Amino acid sequence: MDIVKELLNGSRLALARTITAIENESEETAAIMKKLYPHTGHAFVIGITGPPGAGKSTMTDKLARAYRKMGKTVGIIAVDPTSPFSGGAILGDRIRMNSLTLDEGVFIRSMGTRGSLGGLSHKTADAVKAMDAFGKDVIFVETVGVGQSEVDIVKMADTTVVVLIPGMGDDIQAIKAGILEIGDIFAINKADHEGADKLQVELNMMLDLDSHMSKWRPPIQKVVSSRGDGIDELIEQITKHNEHVTETGELIKRRRERAKTEFLELLQATLGKYIKKQIVDTGKLNSYVDSMQLHETDPYTIVHETMDSLLK
Amino acid sequence: MDIVKELLNGSRLALARTITAIENESEETAAIMKKLYPHTGHAFVIGITGPPGAGKSTMTDKLARAYRKMGKTVGIIAVDPTSPFSGGAILGDRIRMNSLTLDEGVFIRSMGTRGSLGGLSHKTADAVKAMDAFGKDVIFVETVGVGQSEVDIVKMADTTVVVLIPGMGDDIQAIKAGILEIGDIFAINKADHEGADKLQVELNMMLDLDSHMSKWRPPIQKVVSSRGDGIDELIEQITKHNEHVTETGELIKRRRERAKTEFLELLQATLGKYIKKQIVDTGKLNSYVDSMQLHETDPYTIVHETMDSLLK
Numbered sequence: 001m002d003i004v005k006e007l008l009n010g011s012r013l014a015l016a017r018t019i020t021a022i023e024n025e026s027e028e029t030a031a032i033m034k035k036l037y038p039h040t041g042h043a044f045v046i047g048i049t050g051p052p053g054a055g056k057s058t059m060t061d062k063l064a065r066a067y068r069k070m071g072k073t074v075g076i077i078a079v080d081p082t083s084p085f086s087g088g089a090i091l092g093d094r095i096r097m098n099s100l101t102l103d104e105g106v107f108i109r110s111m112g113t114r115g116s117l118g119g120l121s122h123k124t125a126d127a128v129k130a131m132d133a134f135g136k137d138v139i140f141v142e143t144v145g146v147g148q149s150e151v152d153i154v155k156m157a158d159t160t161v162v163v164l165i166p167g168m169g170d171d172i173q174a175i176k177a178g179i180l181e182i183g184d185i186f187a188i189n190k191a192d193h194e195g196a197d198k199l200q201v202e203l204n205m206m207l208d209l210d211s212h213m214s215k216w217r218p219p220i221q222k223v224v225s226s227r228g229d230g231i232d233e234l235i236e237q238i239t240k241h242n243e244h245v246t247e248t249g250e251l252i253k254r255r256r257e258r259a260k261t262e263f264l265e266l267l268q269a270t271l272g273k274y275i276k277k278q279i280v281d282t283g284k285l286n287s288y289v290d291s292m293q294l295h296e297t298d299p300y301t302i303v304h305e306t307m308d309s310l311l312k
Numbered sequence: 313m314d315i316v317k318e319l320l321n322g323s324r325l326a327l328a329r330t331i332t333a334i335e336n337e338s339e340e341t342a343a344i345m346k347k348l349y350p351h352t353g354h355a356f357v358i359g360i361t362g363p364p365g366a367g368k369s370t371m372t373d374k375l376a377r378a379y380r381k382m383g384k385t386v387g388i389i390a391v392d393p394t395s396p397f398s399g400g401a402i403l404g405d406r407i408r409m410n411s412l413t414l415d416e417g418v419f420i421r422s423m424g425t426r427g428s429l430g431g432l433s434h435k436t437a438d439a440v441k442a443m444d445a446f447g448k449d450v451i452f453v454e455t456v457g458v459g460q461s462e463v464d465i466v467k468m469a470d471t472t473v474v475v476l477i478p479g480m481g482d483d484i485q486a487i488k489a490g491i492l493e494i495g496d497i498f499a500i501n502k503a504d505h506e507g508a509d510k511l512q513v514e515l516n517m518m519l520d521l522d523s524h525m526s527k528w529r530p531p532i533q534k535v536v537s538s539r540g541d542g543i544d545e546l547i548e549q550i551t552k553h554n555e556h557v558t559e560t561g562e563l564i565k566r567r568r569e570r571a572k573t574e575f576l577e578l579l580q581a582t583l584g585k586y587i588k589k590q591i592v593d594t595g596k597l598n599s600y601v602d603s604m605q606l607h608e609t610d611p612y613t614i615v616h617e618t619m620d621s622l623l624k
Contacts, residue, residue: 030612037610052363259601263611264587270615271583274623275576289571298349299575300342303582311586312624 047157
């Protein structure tokens with residue numbers, strides 16, 4: 001039986017192998033994804049992001065357990081753009097989730113860069129689709145850090161929770177400015193620590209200044225993940241946001257935008273591979289760099305010549 | 313007189329306008345960069361990276377002052393992939409540098425994303441080239457965070473200093489794994505805080521495990537940037553690394569690799585713009601997404617059709 005049929009029939013092994021194929025950019029990936037595509041679009045995708053040390057995985061853990069209690073099946077994709085590791089429960093923080101991994105209704109997967117130049121957001125999108133086709137009701141996409149690649153990854157979520165903690169130091173201003181736009185809900189984790197109230201006040205001020213949020217004012221929820229405090233309230237906020245985007249048509253709009261971005265990224269990645277074949281594998285790049293280093297030519301001139309030679 | 317001549321003649325205004333053109337992807341950027349290219353390749357590029365709150369800008373500030381005392385001219389590019397802001401001294405942490413900004417021998421520039429989809433590492437590379445052609449002896453590229461985009465940005469440096477601080481929390485393991493490869497020198501900032509010795513021991517252990525570093529063992533330098541402690545020693549390490557890569561031919565190899573990456577990124581960016589014109593601006597993308605949402609087709613099929621229609 002082929003891997004797609006097995007996956008659709010509920011084989012966890014087939015799901016794992018599909019995501020490995022996505023990560024490795026195997027030859028058969030496009031064919032698998034083509035067949036899975038008609039079975040996607042049912043899962044509710046929740047993005048969890050925030051700076052390092054904010055306790056995102058513990059929070060995801062607690063949220064996942066709560067959804068399981070409601071009878072929902074759960075997928076978790078932990079994306080770490082700074083880690084070369086991927087596969088099963090390799091990342092240290094995933095080990096905490098051991099009781100979750102024993103639950104057949106939960107599928108956890110870590111994804112790292114594996115040294116590939118970019119493409120992680122496109123691969124994560126495909127992993128979400130695989131879990132969606134597998135039948136997961138709720139899929140968490142959790143990502144360490146708040147750089148551009150992380151923002152791209154979180155853009156694929158239906159609802160995004162930005163996790164912050166008190167006392168993050170000077171750069172918090174910059175972080176907050178960057179993630180203000182992507183946060184549908186803000187969770188102040190470790191809210192029993194000093195500075196939680198101050199952070200809440202600052203966040204509220206920043207949200208007040210923001211003009212984009214005419215329809216939905218992101219709520220700020222205090223949480224102590226380690227004790228489970230505030231998790232039920234956070235889920236209430238997530239449900240409210242989901243209802244809001246569903247009723248206002250915002251969800252359809254978001255998914256349309258996501259489909260556009262995903263398509264363009266896939267096209268860019270496919271073209272990139274084609275170029276690599278034409279320019280890198282043929283040794284042309286080496287001779288280009290020779291001429292550049294001798295200042296006989298410059299990258300801009302060669303790019304234009306290459307475009308002319310490749311495109312119709 | 314044209315902007316390139318003005319820049320080469322030492323006009324700070326022309327340099328500022330050139331970097332603005334690079335940021336905005338203006339029509340004339342390629343023409344400007346073509347003319348500047350023969351004048352590049354002289355500056356020593358130092359990358360400064362590390363997690364948020366590590367005190368990177370204060371450290372860069374102190375390093376810049378030290379190089380100025382040695383009679384070197386300095387350029388600083390502060391890249392913030394999470395910030396939509398760019399231009400002059402807009403970022404909060406840059407304001408601390410006010411006495412540096414009064415120094416004619418120093419040129420400081422912040423670069424943010426300005427909402428553009430990627431391309432920041434390619435733009436930063438061009439900004440470095442502009443400062444290089446302008447005649448800066450030492451150029452710092454400082455970037456907040458340690459995500460993939462930041463790693464890409466730092467790859468263009470001749471010597472990369474990774475700044476860490478004691479007590480970063482759980483995710484530090486993941487961060488360290490990701491940046492271990494790019495650090496030529498590790499600076500433990502705020503070394504007067506608790507946990508600095510522990511961090512040094514941990515870092516040493518990780519460096520011992522790493523097999524890539526047969527030729528150069530990254531030194532670990534304790535620094536208290538705010539007081540200037542350890543800055544001279546850090547510069548000594550930077551100089552030693554520069555001598556090492558120069559003598560071993562590693563510098564030439566690195567710059568070759570950088571030229572390749574920059575070329576491929578420029579090609580990818582130019583192709584991206586071409587695709588946007590062909591697919592997005594023509595409205596084709598909208599009709600593609602319509603069919604995808606009706607599950608009449610899938611992104612993989614359309615990408616292959618598009619490739620066939622665009623390529624020779």
